[in-house]
Amino acid sequence: MTTTTTATTTAAPPAQPWSPAEFEARLRAVAEERYHDRHPFNLRMHSGDLSPDELRRWIVNRFHYQRHIPVKDALILAKLDTPALRRMWLRRIQDHDGEQPGEGGIERWLRLGEAAGLDRARLLGAEAVLPGVRLAVEGYVNFCRLRPPLEAVAASLTELSAPDLMRTRIDAFERHYRWIESEGLVYFRTRVSQGRRDSREALDLVLGWARTREDQERAVAALRFKCDVLWSLLDAVDRADPEEES
Numbered sequence: 001m002t003t004t005t006t007a008t009t010t011a012a013p014p015a016q017p018w019s020p021a022e023f024e025a026r027l028r029a030v031a032e033e034r035y036h037d038r039h040p041f042n043l044r045m046h047s048g049d050l051s052p053d054e055l056r057r058w059i060v061n062r063f064h065y066q067r068h069i070p071v072k073d074a075l076i077l078a079k080l081d082t083p084a085l086r087r088m089w090l091r092r093i094q095d096h097d098g099e100q101p102g103e104g105g106i107e108r109w110l111r112l113g114e115a116a117g118l119d120r121a122r123l124l125g126a127e128a129v130l131p132g133v134r135l136a137v138e139g140y141v142n143f144c145r146l147r148p149p150l151e152a153v154a155a156s157l158t159e160l161s162a163p164d165l166m167r168t169r170i171d172a173f174e175r176h177y178r179w180i181e182s183e184g185l186v187y188f189r190t191r192v193s194q195g196r197r198d199s200r201e202a203l204d205l206v207l208g209w210a211r212t213r214e215d216q217e218r219a220v221a222a223l224r225f226k227c228d229v230l231w232s233l234l235d236a237v238d239r240a241d242p243e244e245e246s
């Protein structure tokens, strides 16, 4: 014989969504407080304390992130269901891949490498990419592959803080690392306006899509995850053993 029990407790009502202003403030707080501009490796970069080998190590490893940005954007593109949204997102892929050979952000990063004395074959070969960097980048790509558009787009909101970091970086390179030809800095100069536009667009999407408190909390968590990706990437670069580098 089966017995049935009736629940004696009633579930708490779902939390009210934050107002758009509060939601935006929470996203901006994560993008500021957990951003990798505060990472010890970036602090050393900005104060001019990196050796040429450390800076080259960063360029090689960050290239692994750069070349996967259009891959994760293609995964997001496939989840967008209107022509207007896909057009908007497609432009990000074009920013990195260019519309012709010899254009785009990936090419500009290869030129940064050359300006720092790194052969482009070394960057493209990826042999020197550190295990921790591979894992961080794979983590970000898979996050965008597996999560709904709200979370994948929210993860890109680290770019709210990127334009200020680009300016700090350009100043630091011009002041402390003059052995890198200034032609090589075009990547960073271009990202100031692209990052501002991308983050504005992504923020508008996230504010519009997140209707419930649960959605909003998922978006904030996605952004925290992305901050962790960037932080872990720099941890790996910071702690690499120079003896093991090829």
Ligand SMILES: O=C(O)c1cc(C(=O)O)c2c(n1)C(=O)C(=O)c1cc(C(=O)O)[nH]c1-2
Binding pocket: 069, 105, 155, 156, 157, 158, 159, 162, 165, 191, 230
């Ligand atoms: O150099 C940096 O510190 C930095 C950070 C970020 C970022 O905040 O995710 C991006 C970039 N650069 C960048 O160049 C870039 O194209 C980019 C795309 C994205 C993204 O998640 O869609 N972030 C970033």
